[in-house]
Every structure is written in structure tokens, then in C-alpha cells.
Amino acid sequence: MTPIRIGLLGIGTIGSGTYEVLNRNLDEITRRVGRPLVITRVADLDLDLAKQVTNGDVELTNDAHTVTRDPDIDIVIELIGGYTIARDLVLDAIANGKHVVTANKALLAMHGNEIFSAAHEKHVMVAFEAAVGGGIPIIKALREGLVANRIEWIAAIINGTTNFILSEMRDRGIDFQTALDEAQEKGYAEADPTFDIEGVDAAHKLALMAAMAFGIPIHFDKVHTEGITTIEQADIRYAERLGYRLKLLAITRKRAEGVELRVHPTLVPEGRLIANVEGVMNAVLVEADAVGSTLYYGAGAGSHPTASAVIADLVDVARLITADPGERVPHLAFQPDQLSDTPILLMDDVETSYYLRMRLADQPGVLADVTKILGDQGVSISAALQVEPSEQESAADFVVITDTTTERAIRTAIASIEGLSSSFAEVIWLRMERLS
Secondary structure, three states: OOOEEEEEEOOOHHHHHHHHHHHHOHHHHHHHHOOOEEEEEEEOOOHHHHHHHHOOOOEEEOOOHHHHOOOOOOEEEEOOOOOOHHHHHHHHHHHOOOEEEEOOHHHHHHHHHHHHHHHHHHOOOEEOHHHOOOOOOHHHHHHHHOOOOOEEEEEEEOOHHHHHHHHHHHHHOOOHHHHHHHHHHOOOOOOOOHHHHOOHHHHHHHHHHHHHHHOOOOOHHHOEEOOOOOOOHHHHHHHHHOOEEEEEEEEEEEEOOEEEEEEEEEEEEOOOHHHHOOOOEEEEEEEEOOOEEEEEEEEOOOHHHHHHHHHHHHHHHHHHOOOOHHHOOOOOOOOHHHOOOOOEOOHHHOEEEEEEEEEEEOOOOHHHHHHHHHHHOOOOEEEEEEOOOOOOOOEEEEEEEEOOEEHHHHHHHHHHHHOOOOEOOOOEEEEEOOOO
16 A cells, blocks of 8 residues: 655644654554555754654654655645744645645634635645644534534634633632643643733634634634733622633624624633533534534643644545545635625624623612613613622622623723712623523
């Protein structure tokens, strides 16, 4: 059997895991594919590390272009990361007729439209299961498993670092910085955790899922993105008293007016399965018209879970490598000439429920003023919590949960509440999703 020859770019955490798992399970994988999948060349700037991982059993180089241009290579695995050098190498591999497998969500979020267009023109495949959700097969589900459905919305926990931090804050009553420090100590957060804690990593992944769910181009630049750095312990406690848990959710929803694309801290009813996803685990909840709700849960990062997805892509590419390009599954699930120009909605037009925490004077008539302000904007209250002040305090926390309304209405109401003489602080507000 003629082997499928593979070039590996980057042999760090994911690259070494991919090399190890592929070689450990080679016999089983060969039985599934019908041909061996063999990594024949590895490119990495750290040749000593590459030699240590591979035992010197493959050709090593510190010039990745020699791999992307090698006429004997069938598939290039890009595991370098980033979106500058990686973009150049992926486009070079495509230009040289190589199929590509990548785990690089930032690259595809930023340059995916260009990369998929180039691949379509050269009749090669770009597979990226590992780019979203680590070892969770959510890309496969969106592109193939749910193809009979009209997808209505997706809500996902797709960043393990932030989920760990929020879980620790809730379970142990610690503040954000303490939880972040522990995440870094355990290796769950990078030395510079900005992409994680500010929601950028989740936004990269959401842009890809939305494209496949709704047949639109990748719109990372239009994802509304908020992180968790301002989350306070008080809001986690009050949310729990009202029956909710706080998660960083990536949400996309198809409405008549357009598509919502947003990443932000979100209150979720504690009875929902996704509300009980803890630690560094990931979960993606998909609502579709025929099948209803489906939940995809598992490890969203790590050497071997991500390697599992990379190798699954290798197997898919190997099975289709001789197929007519027109018979292959489209990169973004829809045929390239069938992508729509559906608008992306502004946040002011998003409709959801809200949690508001106000610091108000403890005196008669104050709550009536707040209720009137909300009512003037067409906002109704579905639940409320008043925290009795101590004898020494003249103000109290007052928490309300609203029914569904627009973001425009809630922002207007908040501005009016903060203008009251009885309001002692900025209103803390969070979005809510009942996911029903």
C-alpha cells in the first residue's frame, strides 16, 4: 500500500501529541483508511526538540518552506500558530497542491475566507476540526451530521481557561485575579492570557461555527467580544441565589433581520446542562429545527485531545484524496457560490434578558422609580432580589432580572437609573440566555 506522506509544521505541544498518537495507533488508523499515514518531514525552529520527539526517525528542517514545496508531500499539518507566518505557509502549501490540516483558529478567523478560496481554486482540502473545541467533533457535526437541519442558534463554552476561572470563583469564593493566577500555575492559562480572558479566542471559534451553521462568510471582525476581567464575586453569588450560573458564552443566532455574533459573560439557568460544565471542559449546544437540541461536550484543549481531532482530519483527507473535488464536503458546509450576504446584527438590536445590580438608597419610592424607568422602555421584570443593608448602611443592593428586551432599551434604561439621585454607583449588568 502506498502511504500518504505528511509534512508536519511545528512540533510543540500539539505537534508532539499528534506525532505520538499517530504512530501509536498507526495500525488501527491504517485499517480505517486503507493506506498508512506517515509523517515523513518535520519543520521546527527547535531542531533539538524535534529530534527528541521523533527520535530522529524522520527528516528534520528549520525551513518550513522546504516542506510546503516538497513534491513528495501529500498533506501539510500546520501547528505553528499565529496568523502571519502560518498564513504564508498555508497559502504556499495550497499553491503547491498540498492538502492542509490545521488547528489554528486565529488563522482561519482572520484569513479563512482567503485560504478557503485559494484551496477551492487549487482543488485541495483544508481541514480544521481541531481549531474549535479541541477533541470535540463539532466541525464534523455542523458540516455533516446536522446537514438535514436548519440551525437556529449555537451557544458554546469554548474556552477552557475562562471556564476554569469562573468555576473556581463560584466554587471557592475567590476573586478573578486569584483564579487567574491559579490557572497560570496549573498551565491552563498562558503567561499572557489576554486572548482567553478578553474573549478573543472564543470569538475566533464562534466566527467559524457561525459560518458553517448559517452559510455565511467568516466575520470575525463583526463578533461583539467581551471578556471576564470585570466579573465580581457579588454577581456570581446573587446569580446563584436567583437560580443562575455565570459562563462566558459564544452565541450565534439566526433571526429574520440577520445573524447575532457575540461573546460575553452570560447568566444561564442552573438546570441547563451547559450551566454545569465545569473546569477546563468545553461544550457546544446546538438548536436545530429537525433534531432539536444537541450538546457536544469534552476536552477543549490539551496535547492528545487536540491530536485526536488533527488525526481525524488526516483520515478524512486521506479517504477523499482521490475523490473528484466537486464531491468533497465544502469547507464551510455550504457550496462556495451559495454563501449568503446575511447582515450581522449590531448589539443594540440583539434581544435577550438582562441581570441588573443597582446600589440604591434605602428609602421609600426608590424601587418605584426604577420600575417606572424600565417600564418606560418597555422592559418588564421577571424576578427581583433586595439585599437588606446593615444598620450602618444607607444604601442596598437591588437585583432584577428582566424579560426579553433589546440591548438598546436596556442601555437607555440604565443611563436613566444611574442619573437618579438615589443611585449610588454604576449599574452592573449582564446578559442572560435561558436556552430554551
